[in-house]
Amino acid sequence: MGKYLVMIYDNEAMWADAGPEVAEANHQRHQAFAAANGAALRGGAQLGESNTATSIRADGNGGYVVTDGTFVETKEVMGGYYLIEAADLDEALAIAKQVPAPMGGVEVRPVVNGG
Numbered sequence: 001m002g003k004y005l006v007m008i009y010d011n012e013a014m015w016a017d018a019g020p021e022v023a024e025a026n027h028q029r030h031q032a033f034a035a036a037n038g039a040a041l042r043g044g045a046q047l048g049e050s051n052t053a054t055s056i057r058a059d060g061n062g063g064y065v066v067t068d069g070t071f072v073e074t075k076e077v078m079g080g081y082y083l084i085e086a087a088d089l090d091e092a093l094a095i096a097k098q099v100p101a102p103m104g105g106v107e108v109r110p111v112v113n114g115g
Contacts, residue, residue, distance in 0.1 A: 001085050003042060003111035004092040010079035010104040012049055018103075029100035037084070040095055044082035076104045083111070 015023070034041060053070045070077055082099060086092035089110070096108045 001087055004084050004086055005109050006082040006096045006099055007078050007107045008080040008101050009076040011075050014103040026100055033098055037095055040084045042083040042085050046080040050077040
């Protein structure tokens with residue numbers, strides 16, 4: 001068994017234009033996903049909007065540059081994640097295809113060290 005991070009990317013502008021009923025319906029889909037895949041889930045959470053992000057980069061001189069916001073300007077930002085355990089990538093992808101992401105998509109990566 002290996003661990004995989006399923007990153008959920010969303011278009012925040014689309015969510016801002018959607019009504020609360022759309023957000024509630026998506027919340028219900030995530031609850032259904034968690035109930036159906038509880039044996040594989042090792043963690044997960046919704047993240048704050050991208051305007052709450054703080055990015056840190058080394059400045060090349062032993063210090064750091066801290067800036068407000070994400071690393072890059074993009075329409076889709078990481079809005080949440082699930083940490084899952086699966087027998088192999090094929091199983092991880094089968095689980096990830098069930099993750100609700102109506103305003104974007106998901107990305108799956110193996111956890112290679114730790115976790």
